[in-house]
Amino acid sequence: MTSTAAIARALAGDRRALARLLSRVERDDEVSQTLLAQIYPLTGHALRIGITGPPGAGKSSLIARLIATYSAAGRRVAVIAVDPTSPITGGATLGDRIRLGEFHDDQSVYIRSMASRGHRGGVAATTASLGHVFDAAGFDPILVETLGVGQDEVDVAHLVHTVVVLQVPGLGDTVQTLKAGLLEVADILVVNKSDQQGADRLVRDLASMLSLGVRNDRPRWSPPIVRTCASSGDGVDDLIGALDAHHAHLVATGEFQARVNAMAAAEIALNIRREIDRRLGGSSSGKDWSDLVAAVAERELSPRDAAHRVIDRR
């Protein structure tokens, strides 16, 4: 499944070929990289939207609502869901997956779960790679669902055009449940389950964090706080409106190109990190690394010269 014909079939809409291509790319080895090199020039058309929030925030229910809305407008939607548990053990996200199952036979929707562990290149880099496949295959928008608790999730936020951060009342202090770096890159804040107790206070807290305390890096854009109730559907239109408004803002201000450049820069940086890790820890270079460390420990080589040997394979 690495022939140009198979790739062409996958990108042309053959779902089984697409599934195989996604799996092959997710394996993140040399073959994956060769495939990506072929696919990458075909990308750059889809809007990528990150949707992040703690477990129990109702991300998947909200995503189901977004899929329905976009599909009704004739768009083909892809979802990349980064699960904290393996696809097999399931856990808390199993219910969400069942909820998304209603789209199982919908040819215009493709939902891909991804385990959050075991990715040699890192979750964020692999998420970007899968996004490239969907992008080249004509899906638009591409929704990337993450938990918003680790560095990986912050990295993912740098690889999408729009970052939606979900919060719900009743999970304790807002600041505690969010990785700090994530509010800085939020384009839209959503208070989901807004019919529940504490929703008003959460909206107020988020508003004051935005106006006073928390730095937000988005130029000339004040992140709106949208109240939704994914179970009833209330507020979903407001969220779609906010997403459209953010997209229009990016285009109107010229910020869109800056965002695309920032995404490219973040993905290059992830690839640099991966390549250095490979040179440090790869099975072939393991022996070399031990020898380098021993030479530095013995004062035969300076740490800096050792660093150059790793980077430049001198």
Next chain:
Amino acid sequence: MTSTAAIARALAGDRRALARLLSRVERDDEVSQTLLAQIYPLTGHALRIGITGPPGAGKSSLIARLIATYSAAGRRVAVIAVDPTSPITGGATLGDRIRLGEFHDDQSVYIRSMASRGHRGGVAATTASLGHVFDAAGFDPILVETLGVGQDEVDVAHLVHTVVVLQVPGLGDTVQTLKAGLLEVADILVVNKSDQQGADRLVRDLASMLSLGVRNDRPRWSPPIVRTCASSGDGVDDLIGALDAHHAHLVATGEFQARVNAMAAAEIALNIRREIDRRLGGSSSGKDWSDLVAAVAERELSPRDAAHRVIDRR
């Protein structure tokens, strides 16, 4: 002040030459690296002890007690103090510096303050470099004082033989005041100001964290919890005893060499990171980087190929 003669004077005990050499190395440029390459083969003799804890924990008072004890035993002690504020604005550490001023005329003690910002190679790497100068100049032990709140401090902990983590009662929840990664690498825990209310509970909390919750990466070593009162001097002998016991443990178990290797590995990794940052952001390569990002954003070049161009300067 880069001549071999000047380096020889600095390492032979000329304090003005030493001060100039430290400043030159701290500047962290090409000349610094050339100097370090000359100095590094002369190092590997001093014991390096990291002392970390939040502001107000009494680190400097305790260090003053340690200096007095080591000096009385005929040892030449160096201190590298990483200040969160600039040396000029002073702030909370000014009082500490005055307290350490008693050693100003003591030829066997050298105290070096280092601003925590503006180091191109990172605080941890620069701390290691200054340590190499003191090491080559015959100082032993070398005490490295840090705040224990950021990634830099965790990095510093990987560049010393023994990590002492200070806590004091009354600063709120233990877990909150410590960077999580720091307890994992603590060799000795100190509850300072142990005459104050809450000290017993803090000792109990730390003990249960060590026995139950918190992972500690130190093989075959149970970090002792030492109660001190730097102002009265109570418990300082116990801390010296714990430091000696840890050193003896490292030597007896063969763990000392493993630690030296780990320090070498950490310093190589910091140098790799610095070199990559230099290639990414250096003034000379800034234009190249923008061009690379633009090429990736335009889909003319894949992120992975761009990464290889940065690393391999292809």
